[in-house]
Ligand SMILES: Nc1ncnc2c1ncn2[C@@H]1O[C@H](COP(=O)(O)OP(=O)(O)O)[C@@H](O)[C@H]1O
């Protein structure tokens with residue numbers, strides 16, 4: 001059996017595009033403390049990338065001086081991620097989460113679709129002009145193939 | 151010329167040994183936004199590893215429920231790192247920084263030696279029973295070899 | 301992300317390396333649109349075998365280029381998707397819009413077949 | 420970190436993989452000390468060609484094992500240090516305590532020479 005990991009991190013960073021990769025890499029290193037399949041790892045990276053990109057593009061409308069906060073909690077094999085911005089907020093969360101809905105004509109409206117496909121649960125809390133919190137939860141399946149040899 | 155990067159991150163994590171690697175990886179991803187030589191990158195990773203290990207082992211005496219904070223600032227090609235704990239503190243900073251001095255018989259007293267060899271500046275602020283802040287500064291030299299081909 | 305662009309037989313070939321996310325969107329859009337015009341290529345062959353990451357920002361510009369190519373009666377083919385990113389292509393629906401194959405060779409075969417059919 | 424241990428000709432051979440930091444110190448110390456006893460090896464050959472990182476925690480247990488081996492009149496040789504970590508070996512002073520060479524082959528040569536000299 002994989003060892004049980006309980007851990008917690010918090011990363012705060014400027015709302016710059018370059019920091020989306022930073023957030024992904026940090027979370028990847030964080031969850032890699034668990035036995036994890038490459039496909040779970042990839043899915044978590046995508047979900048983080050979507051939520052952080054949204055905070056930067058939508059929440060902060062690409063203003064680079066704002067702060068995005070990402071919290072990661074590992075409890076056994078459950079990963080809980082929170083991505084928080086103090087940006088413009090979402091007036092209608094249900095509508096925002098509809099597939100292909102986007103307020104930006106250059107974008108696809110696939111962000112929440114990916115988060116929902118790749119994580120077990122996606123919760124959104126938001127208040128107009130106060131900001132948005134996205135809570136992503138995923139059960140991480142142990143990497144049975146690698147465990148067999150280790 | 152390499153592009154100018156101004157960026158800022160803050161990482162908070164539990165005082166667990168596994169998180170030393172996490173801190174290293176995060177800082178490596180952070181400074182890699184700059185053109186950087188492998189050797190500079192390696193030296194920064196070692197310095198971070200020493201300061202974070204000290205916070206965990208010495209500052210928090212291996213209690214895993216405490217919080218270590220690491221801040222990274224990039225201003226042009228200057229990297230400023232702060233590693234902070236709210237642990238036992240250092241009674242005599244000058245002595246602590248002497249080569250080969252250690253209060254732990256199992257350790258070498260090389261931590262500060264490495265920080266000083268690999269960074270341009272090492273500053274320590276500490277108060278007994280309040281905690282310790284280590285400030286590491288490094289001028290990052292652009293990777294001339296890679297820049298020539300890019 | 302870095303891009304290598306080539307054109308051959310009425311087709312712009314794009315080889316993408318590295319992370320294909322928010323940061324790369326702007327450069328990708330500009331360079332491809334400019335090259336499509338300059339080379340007057342009708343088709344797009346997008347080789348993703350060297351990408352290390354892609355999310356909906358990447359998918360978004362791919363879809364944008366697809367629409368452009370279609371409007372110009374061209375074809376678009378993607379090749380080199382790795383298992384780790386295949387789910388993204390499935391979930392995004394790209395898979396039902398354009399052929400996705402393993403190698404550039406297969407992609408060429410498809411482009412040539414379809415051009416022949418279309419002619 | 421993972422360890423592969425072998426013994427041959429009075430020598431314990433240790434091949435280290437991965438990060439050699441705070442987290443690995445305990446396991447390294449335990450396993451090496453136990454194996455030194457079990458195999459009754461006098462010498463240590465430490466192959467670091469597969470490590471991805473080392474800091475003063477790693478250097479510390481290496482020095483600890485060095486002292487142990489010396490106390491038992493054995494020899495210790497390190498091989499496989501990469502350029503990126505060589506500065507650590509210089510600054511730590513390990514370089515003046517024991518031979519550091521590129522390959523296991525060279526390390527064996529040194530061990531055999533010195534054993535011969537000692538005999
Ligand atoms: N952090 C946020 N702050 C404000 N609005 C947001 C945020 N995240 C999402 N939204 C809104 O939800 C919509 C849908 O988001 P998403 O599904 O990720 O698609 P996209 O990013 O392609 O627009 C966005 O267009 C935006 O209006």
Ligand SMILES: Nc1ncnc2c1ncn2[C@@H]1O[C@H](COP(=O)(O)OP(=O)(O)O)[C@@H](O)[C@H]1O
Nearest residue numbers: 204205208209246252253257258259261262282
């Ligand atoms: N964050 C800290 N909190 C309390 N004491 C510390 C801290 N960092 C360093 N020290 C003290 O400074 C000494 C020297 O540190 P260092 O040079 O890193 O060597 P080592 O970690 O091998 O002991 C330590 O033994 C400890 O007493």
